[in-house]
Amino acid sequence: MPTYLYAITKSDHPLHLDTLKGVGEPAAPLRSVAFKTLAAVVSDAPEGLRAKRRDVLAHQGVLEQLLTEGAALPMRFGIVGPSDDAVLAALREQHDPYARRLEELDCCIEYNLKASRDEDDLLREILSGSEQIRELNELTRNGTAAHEDRMALGELIAGEVSAREEEANKALTSRLAASALRVSPADPPKGSFLNVSFLLKRDDAPAFSEAVHGEAERLGDAYHLRLNGPLPPYSFV
Structure with missing residues (x-):
């Protein structure tokens, strides 16, 4: 059997x-x-x-x-x-x-945190930070962009999105890792830039939840943080 x-x-x-x-x-x-x-x-x-x-x-x-x-x-x-x-x-x-x-x-438990950012908010930040992207975007909007211009615009925006999401991932994980015993990152689901599990002593869970709440307030409404737990420590077995 x-x-x-x-x-x-x-x-x-x-x-x-x-x-x-x-x-x-x-x-x-x-x-x-x-x-x-x-x-x-x-x-x-x-x-x-x-x-x-x-x-x-x-x-x-x-x-x-x-x-x-x-x-x-x-x-x-x-x-x-x-x-x-x-x-x-x-x-x-x-x-x-x-x-x-x-x-x-x-006496340990796991919390999993996923985070995403509003796409329009991220795009506005990218446009405000790059004159080249703004110019290519304007050409595309008014219909005068060549094929090469549209390709370049897509590549530049994709690169900026990846770089900014990676930076946000590292910064957020680093700040919260100070409260955890161990950290286990995983591939984020579609639409998210962060998917990480934190191993905590059970008694530290309330303080960790407060820390995540503080990060959500600091980042603002354009960010969406989804905390799931307490969970059995699957990611650390």
């Missing part, structure tokens, strides 16, 4: 697995597979598992409960092993690295 994996914890974690519901319908009972100081929280893997809302919420609920009572290495939704024996073998082979990471993540 394939084994579905939720998280790795310390073997002395309270667990309380009888109060939790696993993935599948009906919900699969949870159990633990232990080796030395580690325990993996698992269940039978249902056939044809898909990222349905019920199962995603069940997975998330198990992680949230585990994290409220101790350190856990959260697995992303859909991790399935061949059997409990295969999970046990993984715990045996990676015992020391897993144990060290559990110590690092004890």
